[in-house]
Amino acid sequence: MNQSEALGMGGGKGSGAARDLKTHSSAPEWWLTLRSHRTVMLGIVILTIMVLIAVIGPFVVEGDPLKTNLKANRTPPNAEYWFGTDEVGRDIFVRVIYAIRLDLMLVLVIAGIATVLGAGLGLLSGYVGGTLDQVIMRITDIMMAFPGFLLAIAVTAVLGNNLRTVVLALGFAYAPVAIRLVRAQVLTMRDSQFVEASRAIGTPGWQIMSYHLFPLTLSILLAQASLFLAWSVLDVAGLSFLGLGIRPPTPELGSMTAEGAEFIVTGEWWISVFPGLVIMLMALAFTLLGDGLRDIFDPRHKG
Amino acid sequence: MTEPLVAVKDLTKTFEAPTAVGTSTSLASRVGGFLEQTNVEETGIEEAAVKEGVIRAVDDLDFNILDGEILGLVGESGCGKSTVARCMLRLIEPDRGEIRFDARPILDLNGKDLKAFRQQAQMVFQDPMASLNPRFTVEKTLAEPLRVHNLPVNGSRKKRILELVDAVHLRKDHLNRYPHQLSGGERQRTVIARALATNPRFLILDEPTSALDASARVRIIKLLLELKSRFDMTYLVISHDISIIRHMCDRVIVMYLGRAVEVARTAELIETPRHPYTQALMSALPIPDPDYESPRIRLRGEVMDMPGTGSRCSLASRCHMAIEECSHTPQELAQIEENRWVACHRVSGGQI
Amino acid sequence: MMVDNNGKLLELQNLSICLDTQRGKVDVVDRINFTVPRGVSVGLVGESGSGKSMTALAVMQLLPKAASIAGGRILFQGEDLTAKNDDEMQKVRGFKISLIFQTSKTALNPLMRVGDQIARVYVQRLGLSKKDAWEKTVELLGAVGIAQPDRRARSFPHHLSGGMAQRVMIGMMLACNPRLLIADEPTTGLDVTTEAQILDLIRDMRAEQGITLMLITHDLGLVAANCEQVGVMHAGHIVEYSPVRALFYDPKHPYTRMFLSSIPRPDRAELSESSMVGQAPDPYHLPTEGCRFISRCPERMERCSQPVPWVKVDEEHQVFCHLYQEAA
Numbered sequence: 001m002n003q004s005e006a007l008g009m010g011g012g013k014g015s016g017a018a019r020d021l022k023t024h025s026s027a028p029e030w031w032l033t034l035r036s037h038r039t040v041m042l043g044i045v046i047l048t049i050m051v052l053i054a055v056i057g058p059f060v061v062e063g064d065p066l067k068t069n070l071k072a073n074r075t076p077p078n079a080e081y082w083f084g085t086d087e088v089g090r091d092i093f094v095r096v097i098y099a100i101r102l103d104l105m106l107v108l109v110i111a112g113i114a115t116v117l118g119a120g121l122g123l124l125s126g127y128v129g130g131t132l133d134q135v136i137m138r139i140t141d142i143m144m145a146f147p148g149f150l151l152a153i154a155v156t157a158v159l160g161n162n163l164r165t166v167v168l169a170l171g172f173a174y175a176p177v178a179i180r181l182v183r184a185q186v187l188t189m190r191d192s193q194f195v196e197a198s199r200a201i202g203t204p205g206w207q208i209m210s211y212h213l214f215p216l217t218l219s220i221l222l223a224q225a226s227l228f229l230a231w232s233v234l235d236v237a238g239l240s241f242l243g244l245g246i247r248p249p250t251p252e253l254g255s256m257t258a259e260g261a262e263f264i265v266t267g268e269w270w271i272s273v274f275p276g277l278v279i280m281l282m283a284l285a286f287t288l289l290g291d292g293l294r295d296i297f298d299p300r301h302k303g
Numbered sequence: 304m305t306e307p308l309v310a311v312k313d314l315t316k317t318f319e320a321p322t323a324v325g326t327s328t329s330l331a332s333r334v335g336g337f338l339e340q341t342n343v344e345e346t347g348i349e350e351a352a353v354k355e356g357v358i359r360a361v362d363d364l365d366f367n368i369l370d371g372e373i374l375g376l377v378g379e380s381g382c383g384k385s386t387v388a389r390c391m392l393r394l395i396e397p398d399r400g401e402i403r404f405d406a407r408p409i410l411d412l413n414g415k416d417l418k419a420f421r422q423q424a425q426m427v428f429q430d431p432m433a434s435l436n437p438r439f440t441v442e443k444t445l446a447e448p449l450r451v452h453n454l455p456v457n458g459s460r461k462k463r464i465l466e467l468v469d470a471v472h473l474r475k476d477h478l479n480r481y482p483h484q485l486s487g488g489e490r491q492r493t494v495i496a497r498a499l500a501t502n503p504r505f506l507i508l509d510e511p512t513s514a515l516d517a518s519a520r521v522r523i524i525k526l527l528l529e530l531k532s533r534f535d536m537t538y539l540v541i542s543h544d545i546s547i548i549r550h551m552c553d554r555v556i557v558m559y560l561g562r563a564v565e566v567a568r569t570a571e572l573i574e575t576p577r578h579p580y581t582q583a584l585m586s587a588l589p590i591p592d593p594d595y596e597s598p599r600i601r602l603r604g605e606v607m608d609m610p611g612t613g614s615r616c617s618l619a620s621r622c623h624m625a626i627e628e629c630s631h632t633p634q635e636l637a638q639i640e641e642n643r644w645v646a647c648h649r650v651s652g653g654q655i
Numbered sequence: 656m657m658v659d660n661n662g663k664l665l666e667l668q669n670l671s672i673c674l675d676t677q678r679g680k681v682d683v684v685d686r687i688n689f690t691v692p693r694g695v696s697v698g699l700v701g702e703s704g705s706g707k708s709m710t711a712l713a714v715m716q717l718l719p720k721a722a723s724i725a726g727g728r729i730l731f732q733g734e735d736l737t738a739k740n741d742d743e744m745q746k747v748r749g750f751k752i753s754l755i756f757q758t759s760k761t762a763l764n765p766l767m768r769v770g771d772q773i774a775r776v777y778v779q780r781l782g783l784s785k786k787d788a789w790e791k792t793v794e795l796l797g798a799v800g801i802a803q804p805d806r807r808a809r810s811f812p813h814h815l816s817g818g819m820a821q822r823v824m825i826g827m828m829l830a831c832n833p834r835l836l837i838a839d840e841p842t843t844g845l846d847v848t849t850e851a852q853i854l855d856l857i858r859d860m861r862a863e864q865g866i867t868l869m870l871i872t873h874d875l876g877l878v879a880a881n882c883e884q885v886g887v888m889h890a891g892h893i894v895e896y897s898p899v900r901a902l903f904y905d906p907k908h909p910y911t912r913m914f915l916s917s918i919p920r921p922d923r924a925e926l927s928e929s930s931m932v933g934q935a936p937d938p939y940h941l942p943t944e945g946c947r948f949i950s951r952c953p954e955r956m957e958r959c960s961q962p963v964p965w966v967k968v969d970e971e972h973q974v975f976c977h978l979y980q981e982a983a
Binding site: 192193194196197198199200201202203204207211212215216 | 392394417418421422425426428429430433434435436437438447448451452494497501
């Protein structure tokens with residue numbers, strides 16, 4: 001409620017939160033809020049399924065993702081081949097299962113690199129300030145001028161077309177976003193009284209960063225990490241679509257979609273569509289999770 | 304005469320406005336547009352030009368704190384008292400001056416020595432909610448100083464934490480609570496317990512009761528007094544609330560715009576203030592007694608700083624007793640009685 | 656013209672306010688009765704959580720979304736405000752009743768010049784032309800004691816000190832000449848000397864314009880100096896309502912007594928022995944009937960859990976307590 005409302009100008013309805021009343025936690029609060037967000041739950045459900053597939057899929061499913069069977073090639077989905085076979089007769093279903101595992105691992109590593117870099121450099125930059133901050137900020141400025149995808153292409157062109165290059169390139173490309181995010185958080189907290197109190201106690205700077213500040217950035221950081229996961233799914237798929245990163249015959253969702261693209265015109269839609277759908281679902285799930293987490297954490301907990 | 308526990312000399316700290324770290328908004332606004340506000344006709348001072356420049360938060364301050372005493376630092380927003388506290392604990396570096404703790408200079412300390420000093424001198428910050436990490440339980444908060452200084456030397460940390468909790472009259476089940484689950488008074492006690500963790504000799508209390516309800520204040524005052532005698536400490540109490548000062552302090556320093564204007568024993572200061580600013584301050588106090596009457600001494604305008612204050616008394620443009628001389632010479636603290644120091648030309652000149 | 660109400664400017668009859676929180680409903684105000692007679696400055700005193708601010712918001716029909724009036728009436732000059740819709744309340748706010756609250760720079764729009772914000776009031780509510788509005792604005796700033804009002808009107812809120820900002824707010828709130836001014840903690844956070852100046856200003860403007868003051872605060876010193884009649888609030892109940900002298904010299908309700916004796920005072924050196932015991936009752940577990948002070952009252956009796964009577968002990972002095980009920 002502000003003064004102009006009291007004066008009778010502007011909106012007549014009051015707004016604002018209810019009074020601060022002491023609460024005692026029963027069920028963990030984060031679980032309660034999580035449950036009330038439908039979209040987040042949907043994302044979690046999808047992800048859980050994918051993780052399960054990734055972990056136990058290859059053990060449960062019979063079949064070799066690399067085994068070709070030219071006699072049975074281009075078979076549409078049926079009882080034996082649930083997703084059909086591709087142009088050399090490989091079981092697409094089996095390949096998709098293995099691809100999910102590979103892709104999940106890749107995106108986790110990429111998001112992991114970006115998040116760790118983001119947290120570390122963001123904390124340093126925000127807390128220490130000064131020249132270090134300036135340097136880091138200028139570097140991130142430059143990097144953020146390029147979309148991750150293009151950066152990865154450029155890097156693989158220079159450093160060689162292999163999986164490690166792609167992973168590192170994407171990880172480094174995303175990092176600036178996390179660095180900025182963490183730095184912004186740290187800046188709001190750096191001059192707060194509890195940090196000052198810690199300094200007065202004699203806590204050294206690095207301990208203040210790790211012990212106090214880092215845990216407080218965790219919630220926002222995790223939300224961003226989910227979004228990194230979503231971006232990497234699409235970027236890795238896109239890069240392998242272009243032939244960068246993954247080489248055939250390794251089953252990877254993007255490359256499978258790429259290989260199958262030419263067969264759509266001849267009517268064999270299943271070769272491309274199934275892996276494509278999985279990419280979409282994965283990206284969707286991470287996005288829902290990330291957006292939802294950000295909604296939950298941002299307005300409720302300021303730092 | 305024994306060496307004071309804390310000796311401050313020529314302490315000066317200047318900020319560049321308005322984005323100085325640690326200044327209150329009123330300090331910042333002092334340099335903003337409203338520096339232009341003057342009483343031109345009354346004092347004959349030419350309109351001051353606005354300088355995007357310098358705030359003298361603390362200006363050549365001298366004082367001592369004796370071992371075992373409770374000294375009060377009183378003043379309104381912008382007088383510099385919080386800055387003084389932070390300089391004393393090396394949270395801000397002063398521009399000039401000397402601070403001695405237990406006869407040793409502390410402004411040059413670094414590393415291990417600085418850490419050792421921090422063990423001895425602690426602070427209870429103004430806002431208990433803001434000075435606690437919202438994600439830390441009480442136990443974790445109290446563990447921090449112990450961990451940082453590797454205490455206790457003998458014995459278990461948990462036991463020491465329980466001792467601290469007990470000393471401030473909190474209960475064991477408070478240990479698992481988060482700040483937002485505590486009442487204002489409980490938070491205040493947590494912050495006090497944390498400050499006691501390293502067994503300091505000297506404690507600065509910055510507005511120890513401002514965040515509390517009226518009825519909780521007395522309990523905290525009593526607690527602080529009890530702790531002081533139990534653990535043999537020396538206090539510096541900073542407050543704008545004169546009742547707190549009355550109940551706690553042996554001596555008081557009144558600050559205005561970074562300078563000390565009056566120093567006296569507490570009861571004497573409150574009952575017979577000599578400096579015009581102190582008089583105005585005391586007369587403005589709301590007393591819970593409808594029959595209480597006292598002549599209101601009004602100062603003109605609001606607290607404001609003006610460039611060139613070094614050459615005149617900083618209160619001159621507002622003072623009800625100002626004379627010609629006040630606009631030409633800066634005020635100096637002078638002893639007018641035993642245990643009474645006043646920085647006013649007219650008072651020290653024996654005119655009043 | 657207006658339906659009067661025997662000289663009662665504002666009268667709260669059995670007013671109840673309910674707050675909806677994550678953990679349940681809370682009766683923040685429970686069937687209170689409170690009167691502000693015309694021309695008599697009345698104080699409403701209580702600690703945080705007592706419901707006093709909610710009461711002020713209710714009068715203005717500006718309660719937050721989670722709160723609502725659960726019963727009772729609010730009579731202003733005889734008319735029931737609870738029966739009015741928002742459009743009708745717009746005519747009341749600022750014109751008949753004004754509310755100022757705790758000084759806050761954020762109450763003023765930081766992106767607009769100070770003068771523009773005040774002038775807006777004149778244009779929008781009083782229909783003045785922009786030129787006339789600006790003139791009146793400068794006049795008003797001068798009247799509230801701001802030096803160089805013309806220049807000040809052209810500056811932005813962040814240039815103002817806390818005291819000046821509060822003066823501006825007061826000016827704005829009084830621009831439309833209301834009959835009742837509700838001031839909710841108008842000086843909390845201000846320096847003592849500024850506080851005194853602000854209250855002087857309010858007093859002067861009241862006298863000039865014939866405005867009645869309702870002062871809401873936790874500070875008994877302010878009440879002593881500014882109010883003629885006082886209501887004491889505790890946990891959603893008004894426990895005592897008396898002339899100001901009677902409150903300080905002859906308090907009847909045990910809470911009032913405890914409150915009075917528990918505050919530190921600059922004019923007394925020793926701390927009182929009986930400081931406030933315990934803490935404010937848990938708002939989620941308040942008794943639905945009976946006294947809410949029961950857990951801390953040194954004089955509680957068996958029948959204190961029964962509905963509490965509102966007893967008249969003297970001329971204009973009433974207590975909400977079983978202790979004083981005559982066996983009549």
